[in-house]
């Protein structure tokens with residue numbers, strides 16, 4: 694998929710991985726709607742992108758992925774502004790074991806909310822152009838993550854949802870591909886804030902540090918390059934790209950039937 698003329702929606706676009714995804718998509722010719730709750734940072738990013746690529750190529754819509762109404766409005770504004778939606782990057786997420794229900798609501802339910810609401814805009818059966826959805830899961834969605842059990846559960850849910858939507862889309866002939874990127878530790882605010890967000894598992898903070906030291910960290914731009922691969926390679930559907938500090942690999946899942 695060439696990105697020229699394509700429209701992308703990125704949730705959690707203002708900072709970290711979402712900012713890197715936004716930048717690489719705009720750089721490669723897409724028009725991008727930045728959805729985030731952090732208005733100040735999103736507007737700072739848009740201002741920088743306007744200067745480099747022109748203000749007509751991005752749109753900021755304040756949107757909390759916990760709110761169906763805000764998601765509906767943001768998707769409609771995007772479609773009205775750019776003429777349709779071809780790409781969705783469900784990236785918004787938090788890690789807070791002390792507020793685990795909010796973590797579930799944003800990381801898992803937010804991905805489901807946006808996906809289900811964007812189908813009417815993208816689904817070829819309802820006049821859409823088809824396209825691709827790339828969800829930001831995590832390495833913590835592929836195995837146990839003892840310091841953050843609820844967070845890990847949300848990411849396992851994103852993996853299962855992505856794999857299921859990929860198959861549902863094929864059978865339903867939606868014309869939409871569904872993939873996920875599964876990063877290890879990435880140098881963002883989310884990582885920086887970990888010590889304060891382990892909740893009842895704060896006694897495991899040292900184990901967390903050991904894991905980071907052992908596995909190393911990744912720059913957000915490396916994750917964004919993997920997302921670009923999942924967006925542009927039209928052979929990819931139901932694929933999960935695992936990104937560690939020194940390598941990337943496609944995950945193979947056990948056959949269960």
Ligand SMILES: NC(=O)C1=CN([C@@H]2O[C@H](COP(=O)(O)OP(=O)(O)OC[C@H]3O[C@@H](n4cnc5c(N)ncnc54)[C@H](O)[C@@H]3O)[C@@H](O)[C@H]2O)C=CC1
Pocket residue numbers: 704705706707708709710711728729730731756757758759784785786787799800829830831832875876877878879880881882883884
């Ligand atoms: N940093 C890491 O080590 C890893 C992060 N991830 C995932 O990557 C995604 C992005 O995380 P980071 O860039 O690290 O975090 P970050 O904290 O740097 O950026 C997250 C962005 O999402 C926005 N956001 C938070 N709640 C929101 C909501 N309810 N609605 C809309 N926007 C919201 C924030 O304002 C922020 O701009 C998350 O889903 C996270 O779980 C996955 C693997 C590793």
Ligand SMILES: CCCCCC(=O)CC\C=C/C=C/C=C/[C@@H](O)[C@@H](O)CCCC(=O)O
Pocket residue numbers: 788830831832833835836837838876877878879883884887901935
């Ligand atoms: C504390 C910072 C968390 C940042 C948020 C993340 O999502 C980072 C996740 C980073 C590491 C997760 C490691 C999980 C390791 C085990 O589950 C392992 O079994 C995963 C196996 C994946 C594989 O190699 O196939």
